[in-house]
Each structure stands twice: as structure tokens, then as C-alpha cells.
Amino acid sequence: MLLKEVIEICDLLDDSHVSGNSIVDFFAGFDLPATPLKTLHGSRGKTDVVRICIPGKNGKTKGKSAPTLGVLGTLGGIGARPEVSGLVSDADGALVALSAALKLARMRQRGDECPGDVHVATHICPDAPTQPHDPTPFMASPVSIFDQIAAELHPDMDAILSIDTTKGNRIINHQGFAISPTVKEGYILRVSEDLLRIMEYVTGDFPCAFPITMQDITPYGNGIYHLNSIMQPSVMTDCPVVGVAVTTRSAVPGCASGANMPLGLESTARFIVEVAKTFGLGTCKFYDESQFARMKTLYGSMDKLRKRKTS
Secondary structure: OOHHHHHHHHHHHOOOOOOHHHHHHHHHHHOOOOOOEEEEEEOOEEEEEEEEEEOOOOOHHHOOOOOEEEEEEOOOOOOEOOOOOOOEHHHHHHHHHHHHHHHHHHHHHOOOOOOOOEEEEEEEOOEOOEEOOOOOOEEOOOOOHHHHHHHHOOOOEEEEEEEEEOOOOOOOOOOEEEEOOOEEOOEEOOOOHHHHHHHHHHHOOOOOEOOOOOHHHOOOOOOOOOOOOOOHHHHOOOOOEEEEEEEOOOOOOOOOEOOOOHHHHHHHHHHHHHHHHHHOOOOOOOOOHHHHHHHHHHHOOOHHHHOOOOO
8 A cells, every 4th residue: 555655755746845855855765776866957947857776686797687667747847836836746756756656665675576577757846837729728838848758767667657637538537546458669559458457456347548649659749739748758769659648527726726636646556565576576568569660560660650740
């Protein structure tokens, strides 16, 4: 159970003065590798990117070969001050990612190490701008999303879970969380059976997957409609990416306050932790390697979908 971690991280982030240094200081007592902190500046403000590494028993940080899981809290900002007071709905990506990191760090402290390393990254901006979007307004990032993702990625990541609030739509009418098909190198692949199985165990309910389109896996800024930014990490990495959407039954704006649902956040974070345990063992596959190779043989590269175009 991760309710304690969700409450602690929520309390930490729900502060108009919170910064990346707040996160670094909070995790300082867990005997983890140094937490990189990078402040990014843009035309609409700044944000702090933090990346926490939880070493695994057989992970690359120890010179071994267990696969490394990447967990990205994808969002525009945790707050929209001065327009909105307090945490906004869009903060869920950071909330879940950091809650999972806290649980994994505590597990390791208590002798329950994951097999492989886990890199958890997100960015901390308590005063991000908003932008119009149909059917509800979006939170915008104060910096380029590609600069932000580039700072969050780590070359050791073998697969990525991208967690994002995905409430401002009429596509997913489900309370809790849902996962996307796997995206790799411009291909939308089938939904991972292993991830669906873990989701069933964690929720005690039928698994829930959400649809994505070719538009969603193209880069932001190309004039094409996107569900949201959840699949944008797939534009910048060759490893498989799965979106983990924090969802609601009704459409909720990313800039709405009082909309962070604790039980949904807890189950989402618990899902992340369970994936981390099994991915390092090799018992949780994000995609079928032979099927992907066959697709590339038959249809060639889809990298053109990942090219950034402005016209």
C-alpha cells in the first residue's frame, strides 16, 4: 500500500515555494546515488528537472545486467499560480512518479531491492502557464517539452512508463488509471499482456487500456491534435514507451485544483512499483521482440513520424 507515500509527496509538492531542491533534500536520507538537478529556463518561466535512481540488486549501477526501468512523471506543471492556488490536476504525473520512487527507496532500505535499477524523473514547476484545449484547458510547460524530456531521460533506460494526468478528454471514462499500447520507434504495438496482468492484480478489476493514434506519437508543435503529452517521450527514445494515464469518468481540466484523487493515485503508484519488481526479472515484457522485428522487415522504419516539423 502506498497511501502514506502519496500523502507525504502530496504534502511536499503542495507548496508555492517547492522546487527541485525540495525533492533532492527529501530523498537525501535514503542512501541513493546523487540526485541530478537541472534548472531549465524558457520564454514562459523555469522548471527544475530531478532524476532519482533506485539501484537494483543486479542493476547496471552495480556492473550487472538486469534491465533498467524508466519512470517519467509527464506534466506541464504541478501548479498554475497565481491563477490557481494549490496543486492542480496536472500534478498527478509528478505525484505518482515520486510516490513510487519513495516506496522503492523505502523497500530498498528494508532489504527488498528490485532486481534492476529504476530511474524516476519528473519536473517541478509550481507556477506553470495554462493554454486553451478542447474539451478542457491544458496546463502548459514553461519550457520546451523536448528540453524537459531530454533532461529526464537516462541512457540506461530499457523501457519507460510515462505517467500523465489524462482527464481532460471524452476518450477514457474510467476512474483510476489506464495504460496505452506500447510505442517503439514510431510503431504503435499491441498492449502488453504482462502489464495488463499486473494491472488486474493491483486493481482487482478488469484491466483498462486507452486508445492512441498516430497523431499522439508525433512531436508536439507540428500543428496536429494530441490527446495530451503522455506519449511524447517516445519521440526522443528508441526504447519501448507505455503511457500510464491517471483517469476520471468526467472531463477534468489539467488546471483544476482539488482534483487529485488519492485512491487513484495510490493504485497507479502501486502499479508502477509492481512493474519495477518484475521488469528487472525479465518477467514483464513491454513488447514482443520477434513481432517488432517482423513489422520492421515488412514495413520498414517509422522514424519519420518522430521528426519534429514546424510547417
